Amino acid sequence: MFSGVNEGGLLCMGHSEKQLSKKTSFSPLSEVAQAAERHHKPSGHADKEVMAATVLTSLSTSPLVHYPSSAPTVPEPAGRAWKEVLSTSYSSSTSGNWSWDASDHSVPSTPSPPLLNDTNKNFPLSSQGDDGSEDAGESQHFMFEDPIPRKRKNSMKVMFKCLWKNCEKVLSTSSGIQRHIRTIHLGRSSESDSDGEEDFYYSELEVNMDSLTEGLSNLTPTSPTTAGSPPSFPPPLTDLPHSKHINTNGLQSHAPSLLSHSAPSTLCHIRTDHAYQGATTHVRAVSIGEKRQPAASAHTTVNKNHASITPAPKSTQGARKSRGEAKKCRKVYGMEKRDMWCTACRWKKACQRFTD
DNA sequence: CATGCCGGGTA
DNA sequence: TACCCGGCATG
Known part of the structure; x- marks a missing residue:
């Protein structure tokens, strides 16, 4: 899809410094460009290369452009489907300083239209001299995509499945599932007495109805029985390797604390460069609690978060020289x-x- | 495989 | 000292 751009970058790499050839897994465009810019010493490089690289960089400043080439493991259809999901529910500014779409127009069961209207997308890093090409919301998703990226938003449906033990309640709205968890599992009577320590463990199933129509047909919003949950999904309350734990109060700088009960579908902000998904059914476990998570917890690589269920923070013996989560x-x-x-x-x- | 960074090299 | 990178540990 980006063959033209990529080839351009790779062409530049061809006879560039070893640094460039080495890091083939990175974005060749920016790498080349930056290297070229940085190494402006008289290395004998033709100006053409620098120019080409610069141009390429300017074309590719939007990381979205770069992701498809940097995540070759994602099958194209799934990747695109996922992007569609993203574009329906999330606003990602792709640079790490992402932000939720603060507008509360999202309803979980009915994916909102693309966020062409998110005006307050703060993108503090975009001080590059770039024009607004990447501010155009999701249009950037398709700037370099094939000309027929028509999405099937209608085919995407979001379900919310309770992850509490012995409960596989599936609801179509996260508020519903939260209410369910609150009343059934947390024993609270009203939403008002939330003490901020509620753990809403539920999984957000984003179902591509096209490919999974019948496979998930029993996963109707009202079906409380064993639905077609992903096979490997573990029972809740013990270990949630697939779950994402998001708190309501204490999200840190990089993770916007817009996680509100009233804006369910914006629960998780997904960095698209980590938007790993291998299938069209994306399962996301969501919890709203008081636990602190490092800012990096907003990953989509869901299997890294050791979500502790009980309020007792499980003392991860990461005391070893583990890599920091930041x-x-x-x-x-x-x-x-x-x-x-x-x-x-x-x-x-x-x-x-x-x-x- | 991607990432973080130590240790060591070069200018 | 600033900069760069090989290579290893880690996840």
Whole structure:
């Protein structure tokens, strides 16, 4: 799909420095461009290369452009389907400093139209001289996509499935599932007495009705019985490797705290570059509680979060020299904005901006 | 495989 | 000292 652009980048890589050829997994465009820009020393490189790289960079400043090439493992159809899902429910600014679409026009069961209207997309990093091409909301998704990216929004449906033990209640709205959890499992009578420590463990099933029509036909909003849940989905309340734990109060700087009970479908903000999904049915477990999560927890790589269910914070014996959970410059800014990294990160040293 | 960063190299 | 990178540990 981006063959033209990619080839351009790769062409530049062809006879560039070893650094470039080495990091083939990164965005060749920006890498080349930045390297070319940075290494403006008289290395004998033709100006043409620099120019081409620069142009490519300017074309590819939107990470969205870069993702498809950097995530080759995602099958194209699934990837696109996922993007469709994203575009219906989330607003991603793709640079790490993402933001929810603060507008509360989203209704879980009826995916809202593309967020062409999200005006307050704050994108503080976009100080590049770029024009508004990437502010155009989801249009950027398809800037370089094949000309027929027509989506089938109508085919996407969001379900919410209770993850509490022995309960597989499936509702079509997250508020419904939250109410269900609150009343049934948390024993609360009203929504008002929320003490901010509620754990709403439910999974958000985004179902592509096209491909899974009959497979999930029994997963109707009113079907409380065993629905066609993903086979590997673990029973709740013990371990939730697939679950995402999101809190209502204490989201930190990078994770906007717009997670409100009233805006259910904006629960999870997905960084698209981590938007891993292998199937058209995306399962996302969501919990609203009081636990703190590092900012990096807004990942979609759902299997990394050790979501502790009980309020007792499970003392992860990560006391070992584990890698910090904080997003480092590389993750936050991405390769394409490498010049925004802290110097330590640029030099492959310990990040000094996002210390743990 | 991607990421973080130590250790060591170069200018 | 600033910068870069090989290579390893980690997830």
